[in-house]
Amino acid sequence: MTTDPDRLHRTAKYFMDSGRAATAEGALDMLSRFGMTIIVDAANATTRNGQTALLTLVNAARRTMLGGIEVEGVSDQPIVTALSTQTTLGAAIAAFGGTCVGCARNDWPCAIIGDAAPPAGPAPAWRLQWAGWRGGVVPASWTPVAACNAIPLAPAMAAAACIGEVFAWHAGDHDMAGRRASGLSIWNPGAPWTDADPTEPPLTHLPAKLWLIGLGNLGQAFAWCLASLPYPAGAQTTLMLQDFDRMSEANDSTSLLAVPQQPTALKTRWVGDWLERRGFDVRHEERRFGEWTRRHHFEPGAALCGVDNAVARAALEDAGFNLVVEAGLGGGTQGFRNFSLHCFPGPKRAGMIWGGAAATATAPDVSTMPAYQAMKDKGVEGCGLTLIASRTIGVPFVGLTAAMLAVGELLRRLHGGGAMEVVSGSLMALEDTVAFVGAPEPYAHGHVDVDPANLAEAA
Structure with a gap:
């Protein structure tokens, strides 16, 4: 285990932050079993x-x-x-x-x-x-x-x-x-998933133009979900990828497109190359998302957001999108398996949810746990220790679940489903997922039809 926060295994951090591992090396040893x-x-x-x-x-x-x-x-x-x-x-x-x-x-x-x-x-x-x-x-x-x-x-x-x-x-x-x-x-979150649901429609349409905000754990899971869908050969699709950051070794523990010896490529280029090899037409926006971001009317009008930043989330409704589906993940030792979904426009504005005090909220201090004390005893202190302690616990299967609900929300709307307003759940108890659904809304943000032959091959 390194003391470089850009190489920190985010799942091992669960055992560090909970006190179950006395050292960072001990946390990795637990995962190795x-x-x-x-x-x-x-x-x-x-x-x-x-x-x-x-x-x-x-x-x-x-x-x-x-x-x-x-x-x-x-x-x-x-x-x-x-x-x-x-x-x-x-x-x-x-x-x-x-x-x-x-x-x-x-x-x-x-x-x-x-x-x-x-x-x-x-x-x-x-x-x-x-x-x-x-x-x-x-x-x-x-x-x-x-x-x-x-x-x-x-x-x-x-x-x-x-x-x-x-x-x-x-x-x-x-x-x-x-x-x-x-x-x-995915059609009716919170309903018994083992029971047949006669309201589920066959899959006939797929989103064609999307803006992806954030290309970490959630953003790469968005890409994985989109690539799993049966797009016909030569489909006219456009994906705008927005992220300012570079890939790092730590991404391998949480992000589905990262590799163990991860080059420090820009996330837009790394994810974009992966998507282009699967037939998607990709554009890059390599600035931070914020109140200064403005969508041109020729650019995708529907956005999937997967950023862990309250300031960016608060500005989601100011960029000119017609629809934003925001996916979020919980934090801390008790909440890292939680996920949520918000859609905008919705009953509450994004600025009300993530503005004000939410934008300055801080995570619990875990630096007193034994694993961090052991680091300090080895000479890691000051900014280095603070950076490591401040990193979030992460597991790829939670981000994947949230991403499926987000991409699924686009599919639901394309097939006449009611508009999800808020979804909240946890991998600890998926049966307790709660969803608030509004009236169906027309999806007017670009789509392609599924090739029936693709559906036959899926069985």
Whole structure:
């Protein structure tokens, strides 16, 4: 563990800030004992939704489970999702940091995709489930939910819920992890996700013009979600990417497009290159977002915001967007698994939510915890210690969940769903997610139609 805040592992910080690890090295050692296996059956390994679930699991889990991710059931199946530019599924797993094996070990918790049997062993096993706009996990011994007509965000939601449960089991901070169902409806957050919902429409339209504000944990999860959608070849799409910052090694622990030896490229260029390789037309805005930002009327009128900055959030309604979907993450040892969603225009203005005292709020001081005292004893003090202590705890599966709700909100509006005003929830208890929904509003910010052939390939 380094004392450079730009190389700090943000999940290890949970154990530092809670006092469970006496040193930064001890926190990393805890994560090095976290691992999981994934078993995928032959049928799901060749479908877009099956591959979306699998690649999302590997990509997000390996950033938190430093002991490793082993995958059984994968070889040279062709890639059918834009989430990877590799030609085979085995190569994609390796590129995302997983290891393909012939037989999964039985001493790690296991995620099962499809009808494969769980390994015999003491660790829990979960089965990923998706149908319609809903995704989640159930203990492998439970009766599975029938999968049908699932949008691509549903298997990604199942993956995020699964990682949340595996992490809680390893961390030992939720007694029900491994013994309960956990999932979410993107169409109707807060409704029972295992129940069929006759109001869910088939996916026929996708957003074509978007402005992405912030390209860290949430912004890169936005990009991952968009790339999972079945855009037709040659679709006319425009994404404006706004961020002033550069990638750093610390991003690898939270951000889905970062790599272990992360070059210090501008985030707009790093994320933009990834999106362009998947067919999106990208523009760059490399300034901070704030009250000075003004959208030209030819630029995207709908924005997804994923910044951890109250001053920037307070200015969201002043830039000239017709629609802003803002995703936020909780903080601190008790709240880092929380997520929220706000849409503007809405019942409250952004300036009322994040202006005034909210703009100057400070995080709890954790510098007195043993791990920070150990750093001080080794000679780290002053600004260096303060910077490390001030960094937020981060896990990729929470940002992914929030991003799915944000991108899902655009899809909901494109398909006649009511306009979400506020959504609030936690990966600790997805069934308690609360959503406030207003009347449906026309989506007039640009869309493309889904190629029916793409939907047939997703099953």
